[in-house]
Amino acid sequence: MADKNACMTCGGRGGLCGGKGIATLKEGVWTNNPLAIQVLGICSALAVTNKLSNSLVMGCAFLFVCVGSNLFVSLLRNNIPHRIRMIAEVAIIATFVILFDQFLKAYYWEMSKQLGPYVGLIITNCIVMGRAEAFALQNPPIVSIVDGVANGIGYGVALAIIGFARELFGSGQVVLGNLVLDLGYWYTPNQLMILAPGAFFVFGVLIAFFNLVKGGDGEEDKK
Amino acid sequence: MNSFGYEIWLAMVTCFAAVFTQNILLTTFLGMCPFTSVSREVKTAAGLGGAVVFVMTCTTAINYWAYKLLIYLDLEFFRFILFIIIIAAFVQFVEMVIDRYSPKLYQSLGIFLPLITVNCAILGASLFMVIREYHFIQTIGYGFGAGLGWMLAILAMAGIRTRLNESRVPEGLRGPGITLIIAGLMALAFIGFTGVLS
Numbered sequence: 531m532a533d534k535n536a537c538m539t540c541g542g543r544g545g546l547c548g549g550k551g552i553a554t555l556k557e558g559v560w561t562n563n564p565l566a567i568q569v570l571g572i573c574s575a576l577a578v579t580n581k582l583s584n585s586l587v588m589g590c591a592f593l594f595v596c597v598g599s600n601l602f603v604s605l606l607r608n609n610i611p612h613r614i615r616m617i618a619e620v621a622i623i624a625t626f627v628i629l630f631d632q633f634l635k636a637y638y639w640e641m642s643k644q645l646g647p648y649v650g651l652i653i654t655n656c657i658v659m660g661r662a663e664a665f666a667l668q669n670p671p672i673v674s675i676v677d678g679v680a681n682g683i684g685y686g687v688a689l690a691i692i693g694f695a696r697e698l699f700g701s702g703q704v705v706l707g708n709l710v711l712d713l714g715y716w717y718t719p720n721q722l723m724i725l726a727p728g729a730f731f732v733f734g735v736l737i738a739f740f741n742l743v744k745g746g747d748g749e750e751d752k753k
Numbered sequence: 754m755n756s757f758g759y760e761i762w763l764a765m766v767t768c769f770a771a772v773f774t775q776n777i778l779l780t781t782f783l784g785m786c787p788f789t790s791v792s793r794e795v796k797t798a799a800g801l802g803g804a805v806v807f808v809m810t811c812t813t814a815i816n817y818w819a820y821k822l823l824i825y826l827d828l829e830f831f832r833f834i835l836f837i838i839i840i841a842a843f844v845q846f847v848e849m850v851i852d853r854y855s856p857k858l859y860q861s862l863g864i865f866l867p868l869i870t871v872n873c874a875i876l877g878a879s880l881f882m883v884i885r886e887y888h889f890i891q892t893i894g895y896g897f898g899a900g901l902g903w904m905l906a907i908l909a910m911a912g913i914r915t916r917l918n919e920s921r922v923p924e925g926l927r928g929p930g931i932t933l934i935i936a937g938l939m940a941l942a943f944i945g946f947t948g949v950l951s
Contacts, residue, residue, distance in 0.1 A: 569789060569929040573873045576782040617841070624834045632830055647880035650833050654873040656786055725944060726780045730937030737933065738925035 554673060558680025564657040565688035566740035571657040574648045575689055576729040582704050585693030587641055588648065589686025591630050593679065595652050596661060598626040600678035603666040610667075619662045620653065627652050657681060688736065695732050700724035764894030767887065771898030774947055777874050778906040779940040781881075784874030788907055789932050791868075798911035802904030804865045806897065808847070809878050812840050813896030816879040817889055836879045841870045874903055909939060 564570055578588045602622050603610075610618045631649050634642040642649070652658060661681055666674040697704045700723030703712040722728050777783050784805070791801050816836050823829055848866045851859045869875060878899045882892050913935055922931050 570786065572785045572789075573782050573877075576785065617838075620837060620841075621834065624837060628830055628833055631833070647877055647884060650880050651783070651873050651877055653833055653837055654876050722941075725940075726782070727937040727940040727944065729782065730933045730940055734926065734930045734933035734937065737930040738923070741927075741930065742925035 554676050555680040558677060558682075559684040559687065561744075563684045563688060563740065564681050565685055566737055567744070568657075569737065570660060571655040571685070572733065574651055574655060575685075575692065576726075576733060578645055578648050579689055579693040579696055579729060579732075580700070580724045581644075582690065582693040582697050582706055584641070584644060585689040586686070586706075587634075587638075588645065589682070589689050591627075591634075591649055592652060592655070592658075592685050592689075593682030594630055595623060595626045596658050596682045596685075597675055597678035598629075599623045599658055599662050600666040600674040601671055603662045604669060604671045604674035607667050615663075615667065619659060623658050623662065624653050657685065692729070692732050692736060696723045696728055700728060760888060760890045763888075764890045766894075767891050768894035768898035768901075771895050772902040772905065773943065774949060776902040776906060776943050777878065777899040778903050779936065779943045781877065783877035784872050784903055787868060787872055788910065788936070789929050792907050792910040792914055792932070795908065795911045795915065797865075798907045799904075800861055801865045801868065802900075802907050804869055805872065805874065805903050806900035808840075808844060808866075808869050809875055809900035809903075810893060810896040811847075812836075812843055812875055813878050813882050813892050813899075814889075815839055815843065817882065817887075817892045820883055832880075832883065836876055840875055840879075844870050874899070906936075906939065910935065 558564070562568060565572065565575055574588060574592075578584045599619070599622050603619055606618070606622075627650060630652075631642070634645070634649065661677060665677045669677070694704060698711070698713065699720055702714075702717050702719040703710055720728075723732070771777065775781065778785070778788060787801060792798050816839055819835055819839055820829075820832060823832055823835065844866050848859075851866075878896055881899075882895060887895055910932070914932070917931065917935075926934065
């Protein structure tokens with residue numbers, strides 16, 4: 531936790547990552563939410579959020595991969611040669627993605643088909659890689675797990691919000707297992723929300739909302 | 754010979770579909786990260802787009818045979834790791850070749866190559882190729898078309914964003930927010946192509 535290794539993503543804000551538990555948790559879920567604030571890893575966020583259930587499964591997949599890869603990168607952080615660390619991280623992440631993919635295929639075949647290639651694409655999700663690179667490489671395992679959980683939850687919550695909005699306005703009702711939330715007959719479902727443009731619109735509005743609530747501290751030069 | 758002609762025809766249709774009706778960026782959302790971050794200037798967007806077209810065409814073709822090998826060995830689940838390693842190795846290789854033989858090209862294209870390894874559109878194209886069970890020639894058509902479609906989208910976006918510099922955007926939407934809204938409008942336009950091929 532030496533200072534010269536200040537965290538890449540939050541270095542500008544006094545290195546909150548250097549702290550422990552709660553600070554790390556808050557960082558991942560709210561102040562530095564991977565989706566809404568950093569706008570990373572949006573490919574899968576847009577693609578799988580046409581239904582709430584899909585979004586939740588994707589959130590779980592992400593949580594699992596992020597925690598697993600953070601833990602193992604952190605455990606091995608003193609043994610990975612600096613020069614090949616990227617490929618080592620990718621191999622670790624890909625292992626966890628394969629595990630989850632096989633699990634889905636074995637027990638939830640329908641879901642696996644709906645998610646298509648997007649489970650596999652977690653490998654190239656910048657957030658997982660970014661957390662491994664910026665956090666797990668410099669921190670002990672326990673804190674790294676917390677960081678993984680925080681980012682997983684932050685990502686999952688943002689996904690769930692988008693998924694909920696799109697399914698609700700797109701088909702007029704949200705179905706999750708046995709629970710059904712119906713808007714009633716007065717509402718005419720807007721198919722557009724389920725199609726691609728709806729994803730862009732909802733996500734754009736979500737980002738705007740997060741920025742406004744946080745009070746936009748110099749978002750001008752965001753990537 | 755006739756069936757070969759049919760294959761070529763199929764590849765062309767797939768290519769057209771990949772550019773317009775199933776644009777990899779606007780309908781399947783792949784490659785969004787560079788799309789939001791590199792689309793500030795038309796020139797850089799064009800450079801990155803060109804690199805993506807080239808790398809995508811080649812890696813889908815290589816991955817096609819790699820996947821055949823995996824099926825032969827009964828190791829399909831291994832494909833994620835194999836694909837990403839092939840992509841990374843290929844990009845590295847191209848970078849070295851360009852650096853050695855054409856410094857001029859390296860100047861304009863080379864800086865974009867490392868970015869491409871983490872572009873999910875490249876891996877995504879390979880995965881779609883597997884899921885949709887394309888034949889080899891069709892795969893080449895698909896890889897080329899998908900890359901071209903991505904380039905088209907990022908070029909258009911760069912053009913729009915240059916104009917956007919002079920307009921006033923609501924506070925919260927500045928930066929990535931407005932980019933996504935514009936992308937949504939573009940996706941809306943591209944939906945108009947649906948039904949061209951049926």
